[in-house]
Amino acid sequence: MSDFPMPDHYPPHLTQAQFQEFMELYAKHFDLLKDIVFDAALKKVSRNDDDTKWRVEVLVNGETKVEEFDKVALCHGYQTYPQMPRFEDDKKFEGILMHAQQFRPEDVEKYKGKNVVMVGMSSTASDVINNILPHASKVYLSHRRGMYIFPTWRDNTPADLLLSWRRRQSGFFLQRYFPSVAQWCGDKALDYLMRSSWGKLDPDWRILPSPSITLSLPGASDYIIPLLKAGRVTSLHGIKRFLGPRSIEFTDGTILEDIDAVICATGYTADLSVAPFLETSRPPTYSGPELVRLWHNIFPPKYADSMALLCHSAYGKNNGFSFNDVQSMAVSNIFRNVHPLPSLSAMESDVDKHHAWLASRWAADKTEGSFDRSMVQNWKFQGFLHEAAGTGMESLGWGLKGWMFWLKDPKMSYLMNNGIETAHAFRYFETGKRKTWDGAREAILKANEAVKQFPIKNEDDLPEYRKEMIMIGKEGKN
The missing domain is CATH 3.50.50.60 (FAD/NAD(P)-binding domain)
Incomplete structure (x- = not known):
C-alpha cells in the first residue's frame, strides 16, 4: 500500500496467509477495525423514496438490517460471481x-x-x-x-x-x-x-x-x-x-x-445484482451481453457524486492491489468535490464512446464466454484516476514538470521512472489533492536497494516454489 510498506521478512510473492496478515496489520495501524462491521453480507443498494440517500440492505449475523447513507462505494470485488x-x-x-x-x-x-x-x-x-x-x-x-x-x-x-x-x-x-x-x-x-x-x-x-x-x-x-x-x-x-x-x-x-x-x-x-439502480445499454450493431453504463467503469453518471463501484474493472490495474490506493484517492476527491465532475451529458457521451470501443473488442473475439465487459482502455483509465487522485505522477513524464523534477532531484527522478515500480510513488509528490507520506522517499530508496539481491545465484537461497518449478523443468527435459 502507498503509505504502509510490507514487512522486510516477506518473500517476493506472498502466500494467502501473508497477504491476509498484511491487510490486518494495515487495518490495525490506521485504526480501521472500529469502523468495520464483520460477518456482514451486502444484499442490495437502492435509492430511498425521495431520492436523497442510499438505502443499504445488509445481512449481519443472520439478521437483515437497513441503513441510509449519503455516499456509497461498492468494493465487493470483480472476482465474485463464478x-x-x-x-x-x-x-x-x-x-x-x-x-x-x-x-x-x-x-x-x-x-x-x-x-x-x-x-x-x-x-x-x-x-x-x-x-x-x-x-x-x-x-x-x-x-x-x-x-x-x-x-x-x-x-x-x-x-x-x-x-x-x-x-x-x-x-x-x-x-x-x-x-x-x-x-x-x-x-x-x-x-x-x-x-x-x-x-x-x-x-x-x-x-x-x-x-x-x-x-x-x-x-x-x-x-x-x-x-x-x-x-x-x-x-x-x-x-x-x-x-x-x-x-x-x-x-x-x-x-x-x-x-x-x-x-x-x-x-x-462482478455481482452487479446488488445494484439494481444501474442502467444498461447496447451500442448499434452490437449483439453481445448488455453493457453497464458506468463512467470510467466506476461511476453511474446520474449519481457520480455519491456512488462508486470498484468491482467492474478487471483490466486496468498497473500493479495489482496497490493501484486500489489510487482508486480510493480518486473516489474520495470526487466525493469531496476536490476533483470536479463533468456535466451529466458529457459523462453519458463518454460512456457511449467506451461502449462503442467495447463493441469493437467483442467483434474482434467472439469466442463464447471470453468477452469481458469490464475491459478498459488502460491509458485512459489509469490517466483519469491518477489525475483525479492527485498523485502527481505527471512529474515523471517528458513534459515541463518532468524536467523540473529531474533538475531538482535527478536520483529520485531516475529511480521512480526506471527503478522498482512501487505504490509509494503515489504518495511522494505534494499536489494538495491528497495526503503525502513522509516515509515515501525512504521506502522508494529501500525498495530499489532490496532488489539488488537479484538475480539469486545460489539456488539454495530461492523460495521453495521456485526450486520446485526448476526441478519439474529439469524432469521435463529429461
Whole structure:
C-alpha cells in the first residue's frame, strides 16, 4: 500500500496467509477495525423514496438490517460471481462437476486415485492442479484456445521487476496514439517472452498462438507448462458434451470413459445484482451481453457524486492491489468535490464512446464466454484516476514538470521512472489533492536497494516454489 510498506521478512510473492496478515496489520495501524462491521453480507443498494440517500440492505449475523447513507462505494470485488460454462448433457455425469471457487485445499483427499479434468489455464487452474496432483491418479488440462502464460520468476528474478513506470507509460503512449502498433508490439513481445521463458512448446498443447493481449489477459503460472513437459499433466481440447456417468467427449473427437471430476477454472465476474439502480445499454450493431453504463467503469453518471463501484474493472490495474490506493484517492476527491465532475451529458457521451470501443473488442473475439465487459482502455483509465487522485505522477513524464523534477532531484527522478515500480510513488509528490507520506522517499530508496539481491545465484537461497518449478523443468527435459 502507498503509505504502509510490507514487512522486510516477506518473500517476493506472498502466500494467502501473508497477504491476509498484511491487510490486518494495515487495518490495525490506521485504526480501521472500529469502523468495520464483520460477518456482514451486502444484499442490495437502492435509492430511498425521495431520492436523497442510499438505502443499504445488509445481512449481519443472520439478521437483515437497513441503513441510509449519503455516499456509497461498492468494493465487493470483480472476482465474485463464478462464470460456470454450460456443457451439453451435463446431467448424465455422475462425478464431481464444479467451479474452482468451490475448491478447498483441505478436501484434496476426495481426489485420491481419481482422474480429474481441469478446465482452463488460469493462475487458479495452476493452484488447483498443484493441490490435487500428489493425490490424483491422472490430471488433464482442457482448454479451447491458447494463452500467454508467464512464470512468476525469470532468470531467478521476480518477473514483476521487468516493469517500470517509464516502460508502462511508453506503452500507454502507443496505445493512445498508435493502437494497432501497440497491439502488434505487445503481442510480439509476449510471443518472445513465452518462447524465451519456456523454450520449445509442443504444438499439440495449443498454448500458442494466443489471443491478443488486447482481448485476453495473460496468466501467471510456474507449473502448467513444466508439468506438461514432464508428462504429469495431459493437454486436451475443450469439452463438447458429457456422454455418460464418467464419459466425456471433447471438441476434437477424443472420448474419455473414466473421468471422476471436472473442475472449471473459467473465471469470474462482478455481482452487479446488488445494484439494481444501474442502467444498461447496447451500442448499434452490437449483439453481445448488455453493457453497464458506468463512467470510467466506476461511476453511474446520474449519481457520480455519491456512488462508486470498484468491482467492474478487471483490466486496468498497473500493479495489482496497490493501484486500489489510487482508486480510493480518486473516489474520495470526487466525493469531496476536490476533483470536479463533468456535466451529466458529457459523462453519458463518454460512456457511449467506451461502449462503442467495447463493441469493437467483442467483434474482434467472439469466442463464447471470453468477452469481458469490464475491459478498459488502460491509458485512459489509469490517466483519469491518477489525475483525479492527485498523485502527481505527471512529474515523471517528458513534459515541463518532468524536467523540473529531474533538475531538482535527478536520483529520485531516475529511480521512480526506471527503478522498482512501487505504490509509494503515489504518495511522494505534494499536489494538495491528497495526503503525502513522509516515509515515501525512504521506502522508494529501500525498495530499489532490496532488489539488488537479484538475480539469486545460489539456488539454495530461492523460495521453495521456485526450486520446485526448476526441478519439474529439469524432469521435463529429461
